[in-house]
Amino acid sequence: MSAFKCVILLSISLITSYCFPVNAADSSFSVLEKLLSKSTSHTESVQTLERYRSDLSKWSVLEQARFYIKLADHQTELSQFAEAEENYSRGIGILTPLGASQPLIHALTERSYVRYIKTYDKSFYCPDRVLAAEYARELQDQDTLVKALTQLAFCYNNRAQFESGLKLLQEALAIAYDAELTPNRIAMIYNATALIYQKIELNAEAYHYLLKAYQKWASVDDKIDMLSMLHGLVASAIKLGDWELADKHVEEMFALANRSPEHTDFTFFAYFNAGRAALAKRELSTAVEQLNVALARQEDTAEKFFVWLTHATLAETHLRSGDWEQANEQAEAFLANPNISDDLGYWKALCEAIIAAKIQDGQTALLKVLSIADSERKQKIDFINDAALRATHSHSEKLTQFENQLLTKEVEINRLALANERDQRKIAYLTITVIVVFTLGLSAALFFLIRSRRLLQHRAQTDFLTGVANRRYIMEQAERIIDRAAHRGDNLSVILFDIDHFKRINDTYGHQAGDKAIKQIADVTIGSLRPGDILGRVGGEEFLVVLPAAGQKQALEVAERLRNAVACHPLDMNKQKIQVTISLGVSTLKSDCSTLTALMHAADDALYQAKGAGRNCTQVASQPQLA
Structure with missing residues (x-):
C-alpha cells in the first residue's frame, strides 16, 4: 500500500470522526460495546451487531474495523466460517494501511484459523500467520508475539522445515518464560512442538509435549484445548503401540465430554478416538460400533476433516473384517470429499484400492496397495536417515569429548614432568x-x-502459626496478580472469610483451642483449593484467598467447597468434638472494582452480610466499591 493511499485513508478517518464525533458516553458504538458486554450467547451478540450495521457510516475507520472483527469473532464461535472469513477480511482491509496493531494481528490469526478449518491447506491459511508474525515483531508486545510465533510454527511441521518451526518455538518459549505469560501461551508452544515431532515420527517426544500442554490447559480448565490435546495423545499412544495409554486417554475424553454438555462436538471426538483405538488393537466389531456412533453425531462438529476421516477409518475396519459392501460404501463416502489434503494420502490410496477391488479392477487395486507400501517405505527411510544423522552427531560429540580428555591428560603429564625436573612437585x-x-x-x-x-x-x-502466607506477603502477591489480571482483562476473584464465634471458642476452651482451630482451618482450606490459588492469613482468625482465572461462578463454587470442608472437620480438643464453621465473602474483578483495596472492601461487605444472614454461609458482593 502506497504512502499516498495511507494518507487518504487517515484523512477519511479524521473527516469521519469530525463529522460524526464519537463520545464515549453517548455514541452508538459505545452503546453497542455495552450491549455486547451484557450478551449471554454468541447468537445474541451476532444479532446485536447486525442491528447496528446501519450505523457504520457514522463511525470512524478504526471503529468500523473493530465492528467487523467483533462480528467475525462471534460468527467463528457459532461455526459460521464463511461469514466470519468475509468479515475478518473486511477488518484486515481497513487496518492494513494503518500499520501494525493488535486488532490487525488478531484478525489475521483468526482468519487463518477459519481457513484452516475450511481447507486444511497450509498454502491457504499460512500466509496470514506469516503476516501476523511480521506485524507482531513490529508491535513488540510480548504476549501478541508469542501467540503469532506459535501459530506460525504450525506451518513448519513437515520433515524439511521442522528445524525452522522449532526455532520459532524456542524463541516463543524464551519470551513466554521471561515475561511470565499465562499457561495458555506456554501450552500453545508445547502443542506446536508436539505437532512438529509427530510429523517427523518422533512419537515419544510428541507424546511428552502433548502431555505437558494438556497439563497446562488443565491448570486453567480450558476444556476445548484439553480435548484437543487428548485427541493428540490418543494418536501418539497408538503410534507408540501403548494400548493402555490410548484407552486411558479415550476414557478421559468421554469424562470431559460428560462434564461439558455445552461442547456438543466433544462426544463426537470421544467416539471417533475410541473407534480408531479399537481398530489399532484389531478389536474390529468394537471399532465399527464406536465409529458408527461418531458418524451419527457428525452434525455436532464443524471440523468436517474428521468426519471424512471417520469414513476412511470405517472403510479400513470393514475391509479387515471382510465386509466388502460396507468397506466400499465408506470408501465412496470418503472419496466424495472434493478437497482431500496431502495428510490423507494413505487413506485416499486405500479407499481407491477398495473400490478398484470391488469392481474387480485388480491391476488398479494392486497399484494403489503398492503406492501405500512405497509411502510407508519412504517414511521409514526418512526416519532412519534422520536417526542416522542424530546418531552421527551424537558420535561426533562423544569423539570430541574423548579427544579433549586425552589432551587434558597429556597436558597434566607434561606439567608433572616439568614439576619433577624442577623439584617442585x-x-x-x-x-x-x-x-x-x-x-x-x-x-x-x-x-x-x-x-x-x-x-x-x-x-x-510465612505466618508462624499456620504455615500459609502472612499478611504482608499475601497482600504483595495479591496486588501484583490483580494488577496483571486487570491489565489483561482476565477473570479473578477473592474470598475473605473468618471463623464464626471465634471469641466464644477462645473463652470456652482456651486460646490453645483457638490456635488449633486456626491451624486446622488453614490446612483444610489448602486441601480444598485449586492449583494456582493463593491463601494467606490477614488477621487473627481472618483469611484471604486469591483465585486467578476464576469468575464469580467458579469463585462461589470454591467458597462453598471451603465452607463445607470446614464444617465436616470438627475440632478435636481433649477428645471433645467442637463444631467450627466459617462465613465467607466473595468479590470478583470488574471494571469498577479493579484493585486489591476495592476487592477486599467488597469482599468484607459480603462477609458482613454473611454474618448477618446467620453465619456458616457465603455471600457474593453485589455492589463493589469504586477503586
Missing part, C-alpha cells in the same frame, strides 16, 4: 591442596549462606 601438590580446601570451604559457606537466606525469606513471608 611437593609445592605443586600443596598448592593444589590449598586451592581445593579453599574452594570447598568457600562452596560450603556459600551453600549455608544461600540456605539461610532462603530460610529467612520463607520465614518473612
